Amino acid sequence: MKKAVLICTCSFACPSMKDISFGELTERIRLELPQDYVVLHPRICEANGENLMEDLLKPGVKYITLACKEEKQRKLLRDGFQRAGVPMDENWHPISISFKTTEQVLAELTKALEEEK
Amino acid sequence: MSQRYMNIPREEIPWYPTVDAELCTSCGNCLGFCANGVFAQGEQAVEVVSPYNCVVGCDACAKDCPSGAISFPSKEELVQKLRELRLKYAEKQER
Ligand code: SF4
Ligand code: SF4
Ligand code: SF4
Numbered sequence: 001m002k003k004a005v006l007i008c009t010c011s012f013a014c015p016s017m018k019d020i021s022f023g024e025l026t027e028r029i030r031l032e033l034p035q036d037y038v039v040l041h042p043r044i045c046e047a048n049g050e051n052l053m054e055d056l057l058k059p060g061v062k063y064i065t066l067a068c069k070e071e072k073q074r075k076l077l078r079d080g081f082q083r084a085g086v087p088m089d090e091n092w093h094p095i096s097i098s099f100k101t102t103e104q105v106l107a108e109l110t111k112a113l114e115e116e117k
Numbered sequence: 118m119s120q121r122y123m124n125i126p127r128e129e130i131p132w133y134p135t136v137d138a139e140l141c142t143s144c145g146n147c148l149g150f151c152a153n154g155v156f157a158q159g160e161q162a163v164e165v166v167s168p169y170n171c172v173v174g175c176d177a178c179a180k181d182c183p184s185g186a187i188s189f190p191s192k193e194e195l196v197q198k199l200r201e202l203r204l205k206y207a208e209k210q211e212r
Contacts, residue, residue: 010172013174014153014173015153069152
């Protein structure tokens with residue numbers, strides 16, 4: 001399966017994500033980690049993000065989403081997956097980036113990408 | 118914590134939830150949902166205790182409130198307000 005990393009920056013304004021440098025994170029994922037592509041969006045749980053998901057998501061790709069708490073993502077991203085016709089169970093791997101640093105996120109994503117091999 | 122949004126002090130941006138105490142059942146959903154400590158349980162209903170911890174433009178918790186007790190200003194109002202504040206702070210910078 002292809003692997004795509006979808007990063008939700010929560011408008012670069014979420015206090016729980018203040019220790020993440022989204023610029024460094026995105027570039028290091030692109031340069032250093034084994035994925036097929038990276039997408040950065042300010043608010044994937046809203047209409048604009050759902051439109052992106054509808055156009056972008058397809059079967060055969062594992063979407064690793066970096067955003068708020070996993071259970072919160074499940075509620076907020078469900079409609080986007082549904083609109084794209086892609087089953088969340090098979091194609092989705094959420095990672096929470098709340099209260100983490102850039103390094104911690106990179107370490108967790110590295111582990112997730114290894115698991116998804 | 119990020120104190121500014123688009124170079125505007127966060128406290129000048131009127132974006133945060135309002136809880137209708139009549140509708141709130143104190144189910145606690147919003148307390149677990151928001152990572153930023155915006156809400157706390159009050160005597161009768163949930164209260165907004167740290168409004169400026171709310172992420173500008175986020176209204177995710179309203180979608181998760183089973184009673185429809187949480188509301189936000191409209192996106193149009195937010196856009197208009199941000200336009201005014203950006204102008205104000207751009208002028209300040211020029212001085
Ligand atoms: S999905 Fe989560 S992290 Fe992304 S904008 Fe919505 S609330 Fe914020
Ligand atoms: S989710 Fe809604 S009903 Fe439940 S405690 Fe929060 S405001 Fe009250
Ligand atoms: S809108 Fe988002 S940041 Fe604001 S109180 Fe609700 S969940 Fe928290």
